[in-house]
Amino acid sequence: MARRAAPEVNAGSMADIAFLLLIFFLVTTTIETDSGISRKLPPPVDEQEKPPILKEKNIFVVEVNKNNDLLVEEAPMELSELRAAAVAFLDNGGGKGDDACNYCQGAKDPASSDNPTKAVISLRNNRETSYATYIAVQNELVAAYNELRNRVAMQLYNKTFIQMEKDLNDVNYPGNKEKLKDQIKRIQELYPEKLSEAEPKK
Known part of the structure; x- marks a missing residue:
């Protein structure tokens, strides 16, 4: 009895189909990229333009030393407390007259910030600060702005x-x-992110 030859599958167009599928997936796939920390360098300073005068009470000083200890307004603080402290400072609304804040819900302490538009958070790091601590502090400060x-x-x-x-x-x-x-x-505009980073200390 004669053996039947198995029919051959024409695979000539398989390469074309695979190539078309590859192009389709390349065109339609979106790749998410990490945006990183959103920081901008300050614009060039005009020699004739004077820097704005900041009141001491409108500056919230956050410092991280070489031992990764967090100091807020020169007092030790745990990282877990930083966000609440930053929110309280930014939302204080202690200003009067033109500096008054009608949407702030803070304590209205006259010794703290006048208005969120005037409040500046100054972050100072030591060159020996660990990168993980630096990012953790940044995250808490940005989270304070996001909360408000x-x-x-x-x-x-x-x-x-x-x-x-x-x-x-x-x-x-x-x-x-x-x-x-x-x-x-x-x-x-109601809560501008004014986060100033000082030159790291040696």
Whole structure:
């Protein structure tokens, strides 16, 4: 009895199909990239322009020494307490007249910051500070700003500030992005992120 030859599968177009699939996945796949810490270098200083005068009470000094100890206003503090201390400083609202803050919910201590728009957090590090501690302190300070921005965003727009930023970066966001940009800008003006980093000490 004669043996039947097995039919051959034509694989000539398989390479074309694999190539088309590869192109399809390369075009449609989105790769998330880490944005890192959002910091900008200060603009060039104009010699004729005088730097703004800051009141001592509007500066919140945070220092990390070479032993990774955290000092806030020259007093030792645990990292877990830093966010609450920064929120209390930023949201104090102790100003009078033009410096008054009508949306602040702080203690209104006249010895602390006048207004979130005037408040500056000054971060000083030692060159021997560990990178992990430096990032942890940065995270707590940025989280303090985000906490206040989330609160005011919920009051004004019934949505957190973090969600608003996510929506702005979402390519499929169905709403009006220009309106969303204006809302985000308004919140950033109410609680501007004024985080100053001094030259590290040796």
